[in-house]
Amino acid sequence: MRKRLPTSSVIDANCYQSSHRAHDYAEIVRRWKAVAKAAKLRIEVIAEQGGYRVYGLKSRAMGGGAPLYVSAGCHGDEPAAVAGLLEWAEENVEQMAHRPLMLFPCLNPWGLVNNTRHNHEGLDLNRQFHDESHPLITAWRKFIEDFRFPVALTLHEDYDANGIYLYELNPCAGHSYGEPLLQQCEQFIPREWRVSIEGRKAKCAIVRRTRGVPKLDGMPEAVMLFAEQGGATLTFETPSEFGLFDRVRAHKAFVAGLFEMTR
Ligand SMILES: [Zn+2]
Incomplete structure (x- = not known):
């Protein structure tokens, strides 16, 4: 019997899987510095954590309208979020140069290098955003303090998940970012399929809330932004048991879709 040849996407996925450097923080920083130079973004060290520099970026168009906020890498064992944002940025330098934009490419580099959810102190950073005494949170607050974000996106992964899903905190009851954005990602x-995610009701993979602040032990980044700034905050999750290639493509598609929607 003739052996079936793998499809090109399988070859692409295998090549990606065997050559990625998704936990190589020095390489990720080098590539972000190249993006910043090409797109004329300001790149700043906002803090040092566990022996690694944490960076924030602002576009020079920050004064020209409502800025978009995007972050990744708050949990170190979620590398597709970091890689997806970086790869999208590398392919969209022109757009980045002309949009008001704030980016945090990797909030927990120690966790990324060590492939663990927590930071070097054993903390889940995404439950610390209420803690104004924590040096990273203090630095983060200072970096964003002069800006209001009508839309903020935090990129994550979930090892319990069976597919992509979204937390959407959106004060505008009549409008949803989630449905069209998930449609763009589900090609990957x-x-x-679960109707309850982390104890919250999901409809078509969207856990949505229009008012009030979810009660959690410790404050996640997205919830803090929603509580303090009142804009829409989106937390996109890919299932971390799926292949890295498709997870990265899903993150890129989500970021691309959001940029398109908020043009
Ligand atoms: Zn996460």
Whole structure:
């Protein structure tokens, strides 16, 4: 019997899987510095954490309208979020140069290098955003303090997930970012099928809330932005048991879709 040849996407995925440097923080920083130079973004060290520099970037168009906020790498064992944002940025330098934009490419580099959710202190950073005494949170607050973000995106992954899903905190009850954005990503990974995610009701893979602040032990980044700034905050999750290639493509598609929607 003739052996079936793998499809090109399988070859692409295998090449990606065997050559990626998704936990190589020095390489990631080098590439972000190249993006910053090409797109004329300001790149600043906002803090040093566990022996690694944490960076924030601002576009020079910050004064020209409502800025978009995007962050990744708050949890170190979620590398597709970091890689997806970086790869999208590398392919969209021109757009980045002309949009008001604030980026945090990797909030927990120690965790990324060590492939662990927590930071070098054993803390889940995404439950620390209420803690104004924590040096990273203090630095983060200072970096964003002069700006209001009508839309903020935090990129994550979930090892419990069976597909992509979204937390959407959106004060505008009549409008949803989630449905069209998930539609763009499900060409790479199907949606989560569970109707309850982390104890919250999901409809078509979207956990949505228009008012009030979710009660959690410790404050996540997205919830803090929603509580303090009142804009829409989106937390996109890919299932971390799926292949890295497709997870990265899903993150890129989500970021691309959001940039398109908020043009
Ligand atoms: Zn996460």
